[in-house]
Amino acid sequence: MSTPRSFAAVITEHARTRPDAPAVRLDDTVLTWRAFDDATARVAALLRAEGLAVGDRVALVLPNVPHFPVLYHGVLRAGGVVVPMNPLLRGREVAHHLADSGARLAFAWHAVADAAHAGAAGTGTRVVVVEPSATAELLAGVRPDPHPHEPDPQDVAVLLYTSGTTGTPKGAALTHRNLISNAVTNHETLAQVRPGETILGALPLFHAFGQTCAMNTAVIAGAQLTLLPRFTPEAALAVVERDRVNLFSGVPTMYVALLNHPGAERCDVSSLRRCVSGGASLPVEVLRGFEERFGAVVLEGYGLSETSPVASFNHPGAERRPGSIGTPVRGCEMDLRSADGSPVPEGEVGEIVVRGENVMKGYWRNEAATAAAIVDGWFRTGDLATRDADGCYRIVDRAKDMIDRGGYNVYPREVEEVLYEHPAVAEAAVVGFPDPLVGEEVGAAVVLRAGASATPEELQAHVRANLAPYKYPRRVWIVSELPKGPTGKILKRAITPPAPVEQGAEQGPPARPGTA
Template identity: 55%
Template sequence: MSNLASNLVATASAHPSAVAIKLDDVEVSFGALEVLSQNIATLLVEMGVGRGDRVALILPNIPQMAFIYYGVLRHGAVVVPLNPLLKGREVAYHLVDSGAKLVFAWEGVLAEAQSGADQAGKDGATVDVIPVDGAAFMQRVAAAEPTPGLVEVDGSATAVLLYTSGTTGRPKGADLSHDNLRRNTEISRDLMGIKVGEVLFGGLPFFHIFGQTCALNAAVLTGATVTLLPRFEPGKALEIIERDGVTVFEGVPTMYIAMLRHSAVSQTNLGSLRVAVSGGSALPVEVLREFERVFEADLLEGYGLSETSPIVSFNRVGDVRKPGSIGTPVEGVEVRMLDTDGADVPQGEVGELSVRGHCVMKGYWNNSEATAAAIPDGWFRTGDLARFDEDGAIFIVDRKKDVILRGAYNVYPREVEEVLYEHPAVAEAAVVGAADELHGEEVVAVVGLKAEYVPADDDGRRALSDEILAFAKERLAAYKYPRRVVLVDQLPKGPTGKILKREITV
């Protein structure tokens, strides 16, 4: 069966009483998850949703997200997961672009969801909104007669439309098939060694591909438990690790930084943790080393994007550690480094990381022009600049669009950020380009400080800023070091905790 929801059917049959989803004191077994997804399929029929129709989910990481997601898939419809932080105007764009017929909206965002549906209606769309509001919603789901079985779909059929963050324009819907997601879920299980009964940390949003594939779908495939944290808070994350015996932690670098800086980390029993995985953005080498020392668990870095389901490459347990590397391509996936003409660059030189294989999306939904630009010759252009070393390990240099052109030199922000993270006062850093009359662009570092290093006054801030600048100048070539260091309380972040450089103004 090609339908991704067949994983839930199989696991519910083999382990019906095992806990699938946990949110504090609420636990949902695999057997219950299967029945609830059947009820959702019945509800979709009642709402006039057919095979291939798009259904939007505007939900945080709550148990309802899991069974609605699988209910939509088993019905042969398409999941369109949206960020609950979107405003009505943004919701309307996604609904119109995807052609969604129905929205499941959490009660906390119901007003914006309804506003979006109403605005979409002005463009000729008819979108019904179902409030996911606790007891009333659960009563409605329970009243629906379960629809056993699955709608058979071809493996190439669209399962999920995952909208990109829109860093280079309006968001585009990455068209991910059942085969894309099923194969990547299996790879996620194998790379992390996830087994029945293990406990995965569910703090990455399920509307994002990392959390969706590597936590929710991987747990459903294997019979593991996902313990949810709807909104990341480092103290609560540490509490969940100890309380629920988390064995696999999946996060982005800012999550690991926040936990390492939290006062409770030294009092938390972290002994259950077997492995941690980082993705979403570059993991500073200093953070990797500190995490492994404090948590006494391997921290493995991988690489992927929404358009690649997501995993492209990974550092395997037992491989020779190469800090700063995103590992080697996973099974069935090929990677090349290409120049602007689409030719391979020599080993060791920097080119655009390009991908081919089972993980690559079908294309951008209803956007043939963007699809042709991203996949001009069967190879998906990621927009990331990278190089191979002599062993075939991949090292990301930077985002293509983030490269700073200072005079005649390319400055790769990640290289500068790695140096900044070595300074004892730096908790987080982002290096950006600022317009400059002489050089075209100038290198600017925006830095968030560890709490114990925050200066008491402006004189102290100026002195620390100068100290960090001198620290970087000592360690970087003359064209690379920041000419300005801006100290901030915290850097802007997206829903997964990824630093948003596009929102930094200097």
Template identity: 60%
Template structure:
């Protein structure tokens, strides 16, 4: 029997006086985090929460998040993390779908969260309120953590809903324990003297496994940033002597756009990790040069806890590659009929192993569609080289078919990022009467740069096959992004005639 929260219980015994988590002036030691989460577990149980019940967690990246996260797990309940930037109506969908009994929130997100709770008949606890604080002080901390089996659900992560309404991926205690230990020990090689940057949203799988849980496993420290701002991030990295930076590609481009020579990188920074979406190779090289640190890329999904592959730190990394399958994980490239593709060909990434979810919550049809012959099908297209390193080509659903030819947006985006006037870029398909789809590029220019659509077209046309370059080029001040900083292509609208 086991429980993901046992990591915290053990860490508190070994490192009670050490800092576990901080956000601005708020600091919690391991002993304080252990005590507060144990009292919250008691408070939830006293309020009728039973093992297996779902409890929604609506808190930004502040110290109360890990208190609530481990408190819910210690009570034997299931954590349902919710983006605190959602509106009540959006939150209510997640609460209804998961059958959440209670919502735990904080003052910053309380208005929308309590409205959503009221609309669905769920109870609510507002951490930091007078009533909550009094109840927490009066509660008797529960010893240890409720016994759970490896196959019991620990967390339900709701996907972004790019293909319809969000689905809840059920991650078990076994999934998360395996992936966390693998990330901490073999990928990030975290030690007790490390300080990890916590700018990734903790309601997301990347932030939970690689930042929060990996920190606790190692007895390290996590320094939080509630909402990513590149200048504030640099200041935190210097102030708290961060050693491991975890980010998504848009965070890397934002840091480079600060204009600070060398980024003002902290001297203790030893490793940078990128995930969530493809990091343009040009951005990777520039960041490494400016910050003097190696960037290692990995790959994963909410459904895989999330890490499925990574560039191993003990081997030469390959820029642009998502690396090799991690410990306890198998990956393969499949053709549409479910058979393996030939070496060197593009195929859909399929995954199986200790990290793969047990299914989508109350969605047997969606689960059956995602799993075929024991493999989880990711929807991502990739190819592998002779050493087994995987290279993402694109999302299966992002593929553009122009006049019968396949155009992979990522390939064109890589070229665009090589242009000195391009800060950010997204390539999408636009319906076209003659070709079926046309290639369109939406670009955020670098500050102070001047570039025309014709110049962009000429730059790309000189580097790719004639059918691939973007006939449509648009400029914008910013691209739409999700909570993790991933560019949301579904929210990009390209209108008007070609220029």
């Protein structure tokens, strides 16, 4: 298909040609394409009545509920810029996102409204609480706007906040061209779902992976998006069976949980044709075990928020390389570069660089960070890989300190800054360590101030009170000093967590599959 100019045009066309087909579902709540188109048009009318100008930012602090795609595409239809936010964020984190983006409005799910209000205080952002019955009544009183905004392809559509290497969240500015072309490419070359088929929306929609590979791919394909607000293997299998899901996208921890679920044999998952894995490396034995048990092909790939996100994949019809991230997707180029920017020979390790229609416009209002990240048109990912003779890439390490906890990015500096706010902490170093359940777990080595006292549990509680639940260190250990290099820089590579004293003593509550 040719690349459409806007998502609104695609939704309106589906509403015209297949008005009664399901577009979005959550349990017994189903929006047809006609209802979905109507709802987004009412959101656009509401926003314009509020004085929203083209380019104004609107934050969404919502879980995976039908209101997310309705508001997301309603904002785009009105010409606004969507700022998706993790509903688990605390007030201080919300405040940064709102202040940095300059969001005029924030739609916040009623269950997390307190954190949204706390974060909005002093930012000038007005919070609109989203409660199903009240929101439906509000939209019912608005006449649908029949004239969707026609964006320029290079206009910013979404700001996705990512901390990168600095620990300070930056807004990756993704354009309409970035998002639409990546969704079209994902649909045509990877997902290959047909109109009326079903995609499971178990990944968080505030994340680029869930937005492109589930929500926006469903829009492009005319497929049904069936939502799962909180992943558990029981719930996911039940939805696959009930809604005859054809495509599932997930992170490795989800595949581990599904593979190990004892009740899987009793579920009819025969409709499941293809699965997509990203966000972290999928163990080969998990990939093979999943395919054998569920009879669905798993395609592993790679991407980042800054690349909309899909950059490479093991493509359908091509020889798959377990443990590999495959080859670049259509419209995208990848290469390996050394620290000085020169090309790296085949078989040697280099930093992945990406350019193409999927690469962000830049970091929002941050020219220095943009110039450091995009050099001569190539986006520097910070990930190290090798490339074989067939052009397949294989990640070997991360140049960044980022911890990938079950598909959720945890940036050590952000956690360290909170630890340093504790009056008993003199020094802190946050590192990742292997965990069989979530891939990487968060740990913190802490040096206390002379004469001060604090327990690991107290420090964990301090971080939990200030950051999202998935970010706090499950292991905290007190040390007399941290290893340092000749310049005084802390040598994180020399830090390893001691063996746990006993279950729960220093680890904190155990993680659950597919949760944060």
